[in-house]
Amino acid sequence: MKKYIILFILSIIFLNSCGVVGSILGSNYNNPVYDDGVLTYYDEYTSVTKRFRVINENNTVEIKLFRTYAESDNLIIYVENGADVKRSSVSKIGSDFNKYYSDLVSIYGQHTDVDGNGKIDILLFSMNPPGASTVTLGYFYGADLLLGYFNDAEILYMDLTLVNSVPETMSGTILHELQHLINFNVNDINKGRAMDVWLNEALSESTSILYSPITAASRIEEFNDMGGYYCFYTWSLPMNIFANYPSASVFVNWIYNESGNDKTVFRDIASSSQVNDYNKILSSVSRRGIANTWEELLLNWMEGVFSYQLSGVNPVFRSSGETVPLYPGALVAYYGSLGTVSDNNLSTRKLSSNIEIALNKDTYVGDNPSAVNIQIPNSINAMQYKSSSQISKPYVPKYRNILLDIDGNVKKY
Structure with missing residues (x-):
């Protein structure tokens, strides 16, 4: 009888080493099946499963089951149970994450370790309804x-x-959101005060300047297409125009340059x-000699844009005769001169004898921003150059990032 018991135990050990018991009885361990030198991949049929709360496309909380798919020293990648995933795509996002992780942390700060494993978890699941015209790439949720x-x-x-489908783009998104995760620890937790959305997002955009050329290039394309209204300081503009992310990206790109x-x-x-x-x-x-005041910095940035200091950037002049509401931090360029405008928040700078830029230098960041309304001068020169009216069909991005507040609502977009 003892002989049969020993044989049974040995059989269990053998089956367990092959991952069979995990498949039959339910696994509480991960069975490595492949290592690409960066990530260790686990048997997707027997790896450890875990339930996570997620916020779905209806902005409601849902509990999903995930399997452990791959892991490195700094990262665990989970895939929604039963979903198909391309190993080559996971390899791309994992490789880039591990390549830039240490450098990113040295620049933006340390993150928390709430679960005590010292790693960042990435959950991969379907978060967009089929056929959506604008889709969400990913998000971070501070309540975690x-x-x-x-x-x-x-x-x-x-x-x-x-x-x-687009792992290189998603690699940039992951690093963008990692900055948000770090930022929450540095500011909300350690300092007890959240960083303003415009700067939090600008810092996340700067990760693309450093680590994701494809994302930075896409922002330049958006910047060129958005109609000549440049603003990121008032993040949620009270007008139907997509200006924030492209403007923030080109701004930090210019600072880096x-x-x-x-x-x-x-x-x-x-x-x-x-x-x-x-x-x-x-x-x-200021310590780098770029600018000494906020007004000077924004005007210098816009002068640099219209002097074509950044490769690929093709800015747009505003159309003659139109009225443009400049919200705090917003800038436009045009031909001619505004002359005298009785508003202390309006600042202008001549770029040449017939080109001028206008800025609302107000530093208000609340929920009720006030605009300085200007009328673009009539100028014969404007007929000779690319210009765009704010009443034309607004540019709508295909992809978007979102930032959630502590209650799980989309904070700003």
Whole structure:
């Protein structure tokens, strides 16, 4: 009888080593099946399963079952149970994450370790309805970093369909959202004050300047297509125009260029002790001789844009005779001169004898921004150059990032 018991135990050990018992009885371990030198991949049929809360396309909480798919020293990738995933796509996002992780943390700061594993979790699942004209690439949810609120882990949520189809784009999205995760720890948790959305997003856009050329290039394309209204400081404009992400990206791209491609310009912004967020940028750029005031910085940026200092950027002049509402931080360029406008928040700068830029230099960042309304001068020169009216059909991006508030609602877009 003892002989049969021993043989049974040995059989269980053998079956377990092959992953069969995990398939039959339910697995509590991961069976490695492949290692590409960066990620260790697990048997997708027997790997450990785990339930996570997610926010679906209807903005409601849903519990989904995920399987552990791959892992590295800094990362665990989970895939929705039963979903198909391309290993080559996972390899791309995992390789880029591990390649840039240490450098990104050195620039933007340390993240939490709520679950105690020292790693970032990436959940891959379908988050967009079929046929959607505008789709969400991914998101980060700050409540995950507060014990007892949501998933109690460092998580980035990514659309599986897009990871399969455009892994290079999603690699940039993951690093964008990782900055948000770090930012939540640095500011919301450690300092007790959230960074303004416009600067939080600008820092996330700067990760693309450093690590994701394809994402930075796509922002330049959007910048060229959005109609000549440039603004990121008022993140949620009270008008139907997509300006925030492209403007923020080109702005930090220009700062990086002006600093001599010195990535510590972003580190100094992210770690600044200044209370007002625009002063965090000023404290970094002023010591590099880029600008000394917020007004000067924005005007210098727009002058650089219209001087074609950034490769691929083709800015647009506003049309003659139209009325344009300039919200805080917004800029436009046009032919002619506005003359005298009785508003202390309006600032103008001549770029040449017949080209001028206008800025609303107000630093208000609340929910009820006021606009400075200007009328673009009539000029014969405007007929000779590319221009765009704000009443034309607004540019709508195909892909979007979202930032959730602590209640799980889309905070700003």
